[in-house]
Amino acid sequence: MPSTSMPPAEPLLPGWYTLGDQPQLIGSRCAGCGSHYFPRLAAGCRNPDCTDSRLEDVPLSRSGQLWSFTTASYQPPAPYLAAEPFVPFALAAVELEQERMIVLGQVAAGMSVEQLRIGMAMELVLEPVPAENEPAGRLLWKWRPAGAAP
Amino acid sequence: MSREVVILGAGMHPWGKWGRNFVEYGVAAARAALADAGVAWRDIRFVSGGATMRCGYPGYVAGATFAQALGWQGAEVNSSYAACATGSQALAAARAKILGGEVELALVVGADTTPKGFLAPARGERPDDPDWVRFRIGVTNPTYFGLYAQRRMHLYGDTVEDFALVKVKNSEHGAHNELARYRKRFTPEEVAASAIVAAPLRLMDICATSDGGAALVLASRDYARRLGRGDAPRLAAISVVTPTFPSALLEMPDLATDGAVTAAPASFRAALPRKAYEEAGLGPEDIDLAEVYDLSTALELDWIEDLQLCPRGEAAALLRSGATRLGGRIPVNPSGGLACFGEAVPAQALAQVCELVWQLRGQAGARQVEGARAGITCNQGLFGHGSAVIVTR
Numbered sequence: 388m389p390s391t392s393m394p395p396a397e398p399l400l401p402g403w404y405t406l407g408d409q410p411q412l413i414g415s416r417c418a419g420c421g422s423h424y425f426p427r428l429a430a431g432c433r434n435p436d437c438t439d440s441r442l443e444d445v446p447l448s449r450s451g452q453l454w455s456f457t458t459a460s461y462q463p464p465a466p467y468l469a470a471e472p473f474v475p476f477a478l479a480a481v482e483l484e485q486e487r488m489i490v491l492g493q494v495a496a497g498m499s500v501e502q503l504r505i506g507m508a509m510e511l512v513l514e515p516v517p518a519e520n521e522p523a524g525r526l527l528w529k530w531r532p533a534g535a536a537p
Numbered sequence: 538m539s540r541e542v543v544i545l546g547a548g549m550h551p552w553g554k555w556g557r558n559f560v561e562y563g564v565a566a567a568r569a570a571l572a573d574a575g576v577a578w579r580d581i582r583f584v585s586g587g588a589t590m591r592c593g594y595p596g597y598v599a600g601a602t603f604a605q606a607l608g609w610q611g612a613e614v615n616s617s618y619a620a621c622a623t624g625s626q627a628l629a630a631a632r633a634k635i636l637g638g639e640v641e642l643a644l645v646v647g648a649d650t651t652p653k654g655f656l657a658p659a660r661g662e663r664p665d666d667p668d669w670v671r672f673r674i675g676v677t678n679p680t681y682f683g684l685y686a687q688r689r690m691h692l693y694g695d696t697v698e699d700f701a702l703v704k705v706k707n708s709e710h711g712a713h714n715e716l717a718r719y720r721k722r723f724t725p726e727e728v729a730a731s732a733i734v735a736a737p738l739r740l741m742d743i744c745a746t747s748d749g750g751a752a753l754v755l756a757s758r759d760y761a762r763r764l765g766r767g768d769a770p771r772l773a774a775i776s777v778v779t780p781t782f783p784s785a786l787l788e789m790p791d792l793a794t795d796g797a798v799t800a801a802p803a804s805f806r807a808a809l810p811r812k813a814y815e816e817a818g819l820g821p822e823d824i825d826l827a828e829v830y831d832l833s834t835a836l837e838l839d840w841i842e843d844l845q846l847c848p849r850g851e852a853a854a855l856l857r858s859g860a861t862r863l864g865g866r867i868p869v870n871p872s873g874g875l876a877c878f879g880e881a882v883p884a885q886a887l888a889q890v891c892e893l894v895w896q897l898r899g900q901a902g903a904r905q906v907e908g909a910r911a912g913i914t915c916n917q918g919l920f921g922h923g924s925a926v927i928v929t930r
Contacts, residue, residue, distance in 0.1 A: 400664060400670065400673075421796075421799065422795060422796045422797075422798055423796030424793070424795065424796060425792065425793040426667075426670075426792065433782055433795060434782055434799055434800075437799070454684075454688070455684040455685070455687045455691070456683075456687055456736075457680055457683025457684050457686075457735045457736050458733065458735055459677065459680065459735065460732065460733045460734055461655075461732075461734055463655065463675045463677045464657035465657065465660070466660075466662075466669060466673045467672055467673060467674070476675065477736075478676065478684075480787055486796045486798070487796050487797040487798050488794045488795065488796040488797065489794045490792065490793040491676060491680075491791075491792045492792075493675060500736050505687070505691040527674060
């Protein structure tokens with residue numbers, strides 16, 4: 388489902404990503420050493436040589452290179468909420484060049500691992516996932532091959 | 538270190554899936570280790586328990602739980618939790634007591650009762666807990682194993698047939714181990730016919746979760762000599778170092794690595810044995826056997842390289858050459874490994890050391906590594922925990 392067609396309003400994890408057509412994960416950036424983190428940190432920079440306590444919320448790059456991928460062929464245990472019946476999905480770890488970090492996420496619905504190659508360009512999208520007592524579901528970030536038809 | 542710590546006794550409860558209380562397994566393992574050591578329970582002055590998070594309060598205070606079950610006799614207790622390295626951290630606590638001269642004799646015990654299927658986080662709505670969040674979005678432990686395996690295929694040209702061969706090899710070893718849960722010999726075809734769990738890994742590539750218990754009796758070398766056991770295997774090194782910043786790999790339960798703009802990322806797994814080698818004054822060329830944490834078949838290949846038993850990227854070739862089989866140059870997982878045991882978290886690192894003890898004493902029967910003089914273990918779990926232990930004779 389494309390995120391442009393009447394998306395459910397609520398994110399699954401409020402404050403973890405921006406909404407809209409060009410979604411971005413929200414991370415922390417240390418004002419002292421420039422290290423990025425996802426999810427956001429509360430307790431200060433984790434660089435052992437950095438004593439700066441000023442962390443800024445920053446949107447992370449919404450595209451990167453596929454570092455590796457796998458599948459969830461069996462239904463994960465709670466607190467994962469599955470559709471009935473469970474539909475297996477793929478997962479991707481994507482390397483963000485500017486932040487020099489690798490970020491994990493589900494792969495967009497309908498994409499199989501046969502369509503994935505390490506090193507290919509990926510982009511961030513939002514898709515609804517099942518939520519308790521909410522037929523429209525809630526929005527979660529996912530990775531999709533860049534330019535792939537939604 | 539001026540004082541030396543030796544392992545006087547090793548004992549295990551067989552691994553399986555019985556659903557009984559974990560204390561039963563721990564007590565059985567402890568009694569076996571005490572009998573093996575030839576020492577009386579009353580002479581133990583320190584009890585170090587590996588804690589379990591799945592068995593309620595008695596699991597959190599496992600040291601006291603086991604001490605009470607064996608009969609309170611006034612010993613001091615400790616309980617350690619360090620995910621998959623729990624047993625090693627409990628071992629390190631006992632070793633420190635002996636090295637510090639506070640006690641001569643200590644008992645280390647770990648045991649667990651596990652649920653069926655995936656290991657899962659504690660219940661509740663806890664978005665601040667990374668271990669809860671990752672399950673909420675469908676990231677299980679096998680997710681990470683699958684990512685690492687796919688990465689090996691890309692970087693080194695490993696194949697799913699190589700991964701299956703790890704299972705075949707470990708099942709040949711475990712067939713000789715009466716303590717193992719799975720003693721069936723698997724063929725490559727049987728591994729290939731099992732269902733995909735986390736591509737490219739199949740059900741037979743991924744270890745199960747098991748019930749089990751393991752225990753060790755530690756003593757100072759002087760105490761062992763007084764018992765006429767001065768030749769007992771030496772606990773030569775315990776490494777429980779943390780990772781260093783920034784992380785190189787997506788590690789359980791993280792959703793992202795640290796941004797690496799300030800320094801090059803460093804491998805955590807490779808750091809664990811490095812410290813153990815330094816402490817023991819040994820190198821990988823001195824090692825006769827290794828018990829490695831094969832949560833997945835592909836991960837066994839990663840560990841072989843992290844232990845520097847072969848250059849990076851060449852573990853599959855080493856496997857294919859037969860070097861890691863019993864009778865080969867450097868047998869890996871002669872016990873059968875997690876492939877044959879399944880994982881009983883707080884007992885597993887101790888079970889690895891039990892195997893080293895029996896191997897170094899020449900008591901491993903059909904799985905004996907001939908002339909073994911030095912063995913190493915390694916494992917890694919959640920939240921920056923891991924360990925490597927070296928035992929020598």
